Amino acid sequence: MLKLHHLRVGRSVFTIWLLEELGAAYEMDFYDRNEAGRAPPELKKAHPLGKSPVIEDDGFVLAESGAIALYLLDKFDSENKLGPPTDDIKAKAEWMQWLMYSEASAFAPMLIKLLLSRTDPKPPVFDGFAAGEVALQLGYLEDRLEGREFVMGDRFSVPDIGATYIAQMAQRLGEIEPYPNLQAYLARNMARPAWQRAMEKTGG
């Protein structure tokens, strides 16, 4: 059975959410962060980077949230309910852009903001960078969600997993308030039965 190495609290609950959306069968190994908030060394036995999510499928080990998501689609979404358009390379590319966006462009500024929350006074180079970039990225998502229920339109799909992760980070960092579309989007996705099941299975 497919196994997820799940580190509490962090990114991998979003992979569990996707597994639940797909109705996939899976099992979990649980890991807890140490006092400094870092992953425990045991995770390095699953994958050399020692991060989570990591999946194992019959000896095959895979890291990177975006790549894991695409693999889970290949494996569990034979009707392509949550995957990219397949008949138009431009529509497919736009879907891939939004899949990668949350892992790439949007993530680094949020990480810097998270590290800033742990230091005082705020170093100006990082504070200035984060102030501009976080507003840019969250404003971009806010605009994208204007008139759209989900990132790709009126249907939930895999790019919503990463975008919800960014929205949740924004909320936890106290940055979501100026973005009503993003707030409503986060609440909408967290009301989904699959998200609720992910919360129940992991303890939140």
Add this chain to the structure above:
Amino acid sequence: MLKLHHLRVGRSVFTIWLLEELGAAYEMDFYDRNEAGRAPPELKKAHPLGKSPVIEDDGFVLAESGAIALYLLDKFDSENKLGPPTDDIKAKAEWMQWLMYSEASAFAPMLIKLLLSRTDPKPPVFDGFAAGEVALQLGYLEDRLEGREFVMGDRFSVPDIGATYIAQMAQRLGEIEPYPNLQAYLARNMARPAWQRAMEKTGG
């Protein structure tokens, strides 16, 4: 004709490199950074994030290096010389993992290292994070390149574009010296005719 919005100096030269590897026809718009090293506001006319690379293809605008790379494969690599395996979902997933790795896991620590190079004294929260994470990521790439000419084995493919970007950042930040495989890999890729053409067309 496909147009690339190219910001000097930065990530988008790696998209030009891929276009050259593919033998694609394209044109470029050039942008220069301002005194603070940031992209000029004109780039926001191409894409709301105002970053580069951005491509435009017959009115279709696409951002995110990884998504652009996959689109260029769909458009220009009909023989699948540089793309993912298509007959095995695990092999394809591993390829996607390495494509996304350079955009996601590897990038944020390198960005923080870059910002650290612009401030003195180094704020401990960021310095400590970067010290551990940069060594972890570059060591992971170093190990991957042990006995492999390219990230996916003995054949150059698209994940090498992003990995070379990370290697070049490591070199520019003075971090590459402990990693002989990575140094050799960077030199090997920068000796490729397509990279040389990208340098000539952009002025390096």
